[in-house]
Amino acid sequence: MASAERHISISSDADIVTARQQGRALAEQLGFSGSELTIIATAISEVARNIVEYARTGEIVLSPLVDKDRRGILIVAWDEGPGIPDISKAMMDGYSTSGSLGLGLPGAKRLMDELEVSSSAGQGTIVKMKKWKR
Amino acid sequence: MQVPILKQGDYLIASIQAALTDADLVELRDELTERVGRFRSRGVIVDVTALDVMDSYAVRMLRAVAHMLKLRGAETVIVGIPPDVAFAMVQLGLTLEGVATALDLEEGLVYLDQKTKGGPRGIR
Numbered sequence: 001m002a003s004a005e006r007h008i009s010i011s012s013d014a015d016i017v018t019a020r021q022q023g024r025a026l027a028e029q030l031g032f033s034g035s036e037l038t039i040i041a042t043a044i045s046e047v048a049r050n051i052v053e054y055a056r057t058g059e060i061v062l063s064p065l066v067d068k069d070r071r072g073i074l075i076v077a078w079d080e081g082p083g084i085p086d087i088s089k090a091m092m093d094g095y096s097t098s099g100s101l102g103l104g105l106p107g108a109k110r111l112m113d114e115l116e117v118s119s120s121a122g123q124g125t126i127v128k129m130k131k132w133k134r
Numbered sequence: 135m136q137v138p139i140l141k142q143g144d145y146l147i148a149s150i151q152a153a154l155t156d157a158d159l160v161e162l163r164d165e166l167t168e169r170v171g172r173f174r175s176r177g178v179i180v181d182v183t184a185l186d187v188m189d190s191y192a193v194r195m196l197r198a199v200a201h202m203l204k205l206r207g208a209e210t211v212i213v214g215i216p217p218d219v220a221f222a223m224v225q226l227g228l229t230l231e232g233v234a235t236a237l238d239l240e241e242g243l244v245y246l247d248q249k250t251k252g253g254p255r256g257i258r
Contacts, residue, residue, distance in 0.1 A: 013155040013156035013157055014155045014157075016155070016156070017153045017154075017155050020153075020186065020187060021153065021186070024186070034218055035217070035218035035221055035222075037218075038186075038187060038216075038218040038219055038221070038222050039218075039221070039222045039225065041186060041187045042187040042188075042189050042222040042223075042226060045187050045189040045191075046189055046190060046226070049156075049189070049190075049191060093227060104190060106227070107190065107225075107226035107227050107228070108226075110225050110226065110227065111222065111225050111226060
């Protein structure tokens with residue numbers, strides 16, 4: 001069964017590793033190639049770390065994507081943390097409010113085919129990203 | 135997941151065996167910084183062959199390791215970055231600028247010999 005949705009609750013750095021391993025496993029079941037597995041796992045690691053760093057707790061939901069003749073993977077990272085006051089700034093390379101390298105969101109966007117962020121101050125954050133099979 | 139650190143002559147070799155959490159990476163940094171002093175090591179090899187991903191945190195931590203060990207008088211070389219991990223790092227925008235890298239353990243040892251002994255053993 002490759003089609004089950006997987007929910008991974010995120011509240012510590014160990015959960016970041018679990019999330020990226022589960023994401024890699026699902027992507028493998030879906031037939032992604034070796035280098036794509038690493039790309040997907042890396043993107044999950046970045047968005048999961050954002051949850052731990054900014055919101056402390058949240059969840060990663062992994063699911064298969066079907067769109068006409070395309071197949072892919074959908075990764076949703078959501079939290080009820082402080083939210084992102086300025087999304088356009090958060091999508092800029094090198095912008096960080098936590099002292100990190102500031103590559104998390106823009107970096108994940110480059111790794112994936114699609115990445116959307118919805119957030120506002122005090123309302124939590126939802127990051128949706130997709131990768132399609134080549 | 136603890137990272138085994140072997141002492142070989144003037145060098146320390148840390149071989150990462152599996153995926154590491156942020157806390158594991160911090161522990162590795164602290165262990166290496168302490169052992170370089172205890173064993174008076176001149177060089178350190180960090181083998182990342184088995185690391186599943188190099189995300190921004192791992193890169194930041196490995197850069198910190200290399201710079202801290204330099205301040206303690208030891209050279210560091212990161213070895214064994216697999217091709218797909220290298221590809222993902224480039225896409226993500228990560229560089230290991232200022233940190234030496236080599237293909238594998240063997241090349242890492244050659245690098246350290248050049249840096250700390252003025253040339254590969256047996257050649258000069």
